[in-house]
Amino acid sequence: MQVRSGLVDAIGRTPLIRLNRASEATGCEILGKAEFMNPGQSVKDRAALWIIRDAEKRGALRPGGVIVEGTAGNTGIGLALVANALGYRTVIVIPDTQSDEKKQMLRLAGAELVEVPAVPYKDPNNYVKLSGRLAEELAKTEANGAIWANQFDNVANRQAHIDSTGPEIWDDLGGKVDGFVSAVGTGGTLAGTAMALKERSKAVKVALADPPGAALYSYYTTGELKAEGSSITEGIGQGRITANLEDAPVDFAYQIPDEESVRIVFDLLEHEGLCLGGSTGVNVAGAIRLAKELGPGHTIVTVLCDYGTRYQSKLFNPEFLRSKELPVPTWLERPGTVDL
Ligand code: PMP
Numbered sequence: 330m331q332v333r334s335g336l337v338d339a340i341g342r343t344p345l346i347r348l349n350r351a352s353e354a355t356g357c358e359i360l361g362k363a364e365f366m367n368p369g370q371s372v373k374d375r376a377a378l379w380i381i382r383d384a385e386k387r388g389a390l391r392p393g394g395v396i397v398e399g400t401a402g403n404t405g406i407g408l409a410l411v412a413n414a415l416g417y418r419t420v421i422v423i424p425d426t427q428s429d430e431k432k433q434m435l436r437l438a439g440a441e442l443v444e445v446p447a448v449p450y451k452d453p454n455n456y457v458k459l460s461g462r463l464a465e466e467l468a469k470t471e472a473n474g475a476i477w478a479n480q481f482d483n484v485a486n487r488q489a490h491i492d493s494t495g496p497e498i499w500d501d502l503g504g505k506v507d508g509f510v511s512a513v514g515t516g517g518t519l520a521g522t523a524m525a526l527k528e529r530s531k532a533v534k535v536a537l538a539d540p541p542g543a544a545l546y547s548y549y550t551t552g553e554l555k556a557e558g559s560s561i562t563e564g565i566g567q568g569r570i571t572a573n574l575e576d577a578p579v580d581f582a583y584q585i586p587d588e589e590s591v592r593i594v595f596d597l598l599e600h601e602g603l604c605l606g607g608s609t610g611v612n613v614a615g616a617i618r619l620a621k622e623l624g625p626g627h628t629i630v631t632v633l634c635d636y637g638t639r640y641q642s643k644l645f646n647p648e649f650l651r652s653k654e655l656p657v658p659t660w661l662e663r664p665g666t667v668d669l
Pocket residue numbers: 371372373401402403404512513514515516517518519563564565606608609634635
């Protein structure tokens with residue numbers, strides 16, 4: 330047993346979990362990097378920590394300073410927890426479409442929440458752009474200054490995965506890794522992990538798993554950024570090449586319909602006891618497709634992005650699922666008590 334010295338040191342070094350049913354169905358070893366086991370229960374704790382450490386190193390973040398960010402939730406939760414541990418404050422701008430559970434967790438962690446209508450990136454009132462302007466204003470008025478985390482275009486985000494996620498996967502498998510699959514929000518996880526693995530072996534194949542409504546599947550297959558459809562999946566679905574995505578070494582791209590990804594989320598919970606969010610369903614569906622592409626006998630790693638309780642009111646809510654014409658797992662319909 331190791332002692333981790335505080336929250337910051339408890340981020341990362343997550344285990345790889347063999348996904349038994351996906352592995353048996355494909356004849357490959359399909360492994361999930363258990364990012365939901367980070368202290369903030371998501372992959373974004375790593376990006377939050379690296380962004381804060383980078384700002385400290387540059388002298389931009391001073392003791393007691395404010396960290397401002399536009400986030401779908403998980404980055405905000407990571408930032409708020411790390412900020413508490415290191416003596417900063419957080420102001421989080423969040424689109425009002427995000428789950429209540431994530432908002433509640435942000436408030437619980439002491440973040441100041443600014444809820445805004447969800448509008449496209451090109452709109453000046455988009456949550457990301459708004460958070461940038463708010464950071465500029467607060468930098469002038471706050472006694473200890475303020476910074477904009479800017480997770481989409483701040484490459485300290487992908488550096489987290491170049492320095493930690495990728496090397497952890499490589500070392501845990503003794504280099505026996507044939508493929509890596511990830512969805513994209515900012516692109517930090519996909520690009521950073523892919524870069525670290527490819528640096529160690531050019532033979533590692535990298536695949537993007539994209540939900541409908543995102544433009545990257547089209548970009549990596551045709552060269553054109555084009556988005557069609559929509560998805561209930563939170564935290565992923567990108568419409569542009571962020572700075573974090575630039576030069577990401579992507580070999581394959583798959584588009585995963587919600588119908589396919591939610592079934593995988595339910596299957597992982599019902600049959601393997603893994604309670605995970607919607608983006609994990611997209612990732613595991615992508616890993617199964619890459620396994621089929623490469624053939625049996627390969628080892629493919631993907632990311633178990635965050636914990637499922639964050640989505641009880643949506644992804645695990647029969648009424649919500651029915652309203653989106655998505656399958657409802659039988660156990661969600663059963664009454665909660667058992668007659669003995
Ligand atoms: N899954 C979830 C649930 C997320 O919140 C995020 C980040 N927004 C991702 C996946 C994607 O991570 P990244 O930003 O590194 O692309």
